[in-house]
Amino acid sequence: MFEKVKEVALPQGTVSPWPSNLAVCWLDTRNITYVAVIQSNNIHVGNWDNKAETEVSWDTISTSEPSTPNEKVIDVTAVGLVHPNARNFPVVIVGSARFINVYDVKKVSNKPLFSITLASALRDHVTAVGKDVGPYCRGISCNDNSILVGTHTGEIVVIVCNSDTNFTARKNLKEHRSAISDIATCRYDEVTASADSNGELIIWQKPVKGVGSKVLTKQPINVINVLRKQVIVGTLRGLIQYYSVTTGELMCEIDAHARPINSVSVAPESAYVLTSSEDGTFIVSKLHTRKPHAYQVEYRFSDADPYNIIMGAQFTNGRGSAIAVAAFDSNCLSMYKIVKKTSNAAAAPSTS
Template sequence: MFEKVKEVALPQGTVSPWPSNLAVCWLDTRNITYVAVIQSNNIHIGSWDNKAETEVTWETIQTSEPVSITEKIIDVTSVGLVHPNARNFPIVIVGSTRFIHVYDAKKVTQKPLFSIALGVALRDYVPAVGKDVGPYCRGVTCNDNAVLVGTHTGEIVVIMCNGDSNFSSRKNLKEHRCAITDIATCRYDEITVSADSNGELIIWQKPVKGVNSRVITKQHINVINVLRKQVIVGTLRGIVQYYSVTTGDLMCEINAHSRPVNSVSVAPESAYVLTSSEDGTFIVSKLHTRKPHAYQVEYRFSDSDPSNVIMGAQFTNGRGSAIAIAAFDSNVLVMYKIIKKTAVPAT
């Protein structure tokens, strides 16, 4: 089904060991796919033309923050590529231990379009003495024009996109009581779901203001995604679960991986689901939810390299016919594609 077609070298360095360390955004109307990956404290942003199958061109954001006379490197913990409705092209969201930065994905410069200090965004947060953990950002998504970034406190920072270069901060979402592990949105149904380290899922109302429902998974959630009103959960134990957005019921559970699941990607046009893990394996499945057929998660393809610790695997188009893989300490992205076999004429 899928075959490895090429390896794309990063401009410099190797992939950092952060879960979901490969963000993808595709523009069907322009046949362009964007990818972003964390390399140390740099963000490499690649793009290519899907129709013409051009080579990947790279731009690099070097994240640094001036501190008095010296310049101190920040600790990047999360990257996201999102496309607010108010913009023609995607934006890159970079979350660190101290800041959230917004960059233009098309015209990459070292100066962000918008920045907010984590301490300012979490101004009401009071750390518990002896129990606090280091600050960080984790989980990035976008619903309409609201960009959501998860934090270590459980608060979700809301940044509104009001135009190509006009951004403003809004009141944080404060429904979680422990660290956010991931946030995801289905653009077609405008369903946004967030997950925390206590195993709770919050399904948000439209638009993202109030809570629609809560689901207690009793799992150590690492990553999530949303497809066809299903929340797909990847856990630290390697389990992949499917929950109904409508009822909150657990619809399917698969012992898919032997190590933590580090990414869940979905292809809306084909209902393909891609999960990847630290065990070096990625798995492609097809989700069947259409009645009168029974609910089913059908295995389609997998590949494994035990020497690779996969930090991110993403479909690079809406059909799910192409995949990019990012592995820890690797200096390349590995590309897979569905290759149609030509029929051999009978003799």
């Protein structure tokens, strides 16, 4: 089904060991796909034309360097590519132990469009930063024009995009009581879900202003995504779970991976689901939810390399026909595509 078609070299360095360390956003109207990956304190942002199948063009965002020789460099912990409705192009969201920055994906520079420190964003928890738990950002999503960034306190920082260059911070969402594991939004249904390290899922009311429902999964959640009103959960134990957005019911459970699941990607047009793990495996499945057929998660494809620790695997278009994979300490992205097989059968010789 899928075949590895090429490897795309990063501009410098290798992939850092952060879960979901590969962000993707595609623009169907412009045939452009954007990718972003963390490499130490740098964020490499690439793009290519899907229709023309051009080579990947890279830009690099370098976050602030230490101001003194003895100051420790604090790594970036989260990267996201989101597309607020108020903009024509996506933005790059970068979260670290000290700040949340917003960058323009079209005019990449080291100067952000918007920046807020964690200390100011989390005023109520400022005394806890660096004591009970080290500060960090994790989980990035966007619903309409509200950009959501999860933190170690359980608070979700809300940044509103008002125009191409105007961003403002709004009141944080404070329903979680444990560190945020991940946040995801289905752009088509505008369904947003968040998960924390205590195994709690929150499905938010539209447009992310109040709690719709809560689900206690009793699982160590690492990553999530949303597809066709299903919240797909990837756990630290390698388990994949599908929960109904409407009822909160556990619809399906698959013991798919041997190590923590580091990414869940979805293709809305085909209902494909892509999961990847530290065990070096990524799996493509198809979700069937439409009646009168029975609820089913159908296996379609998998590939494994026991020498790779996959930190992120993402579909690079809405059809789910192309995949990018980022592995820890690798200096390139592995690209896969659905390749149509040609018949090798030769015409039978004439007997006349």
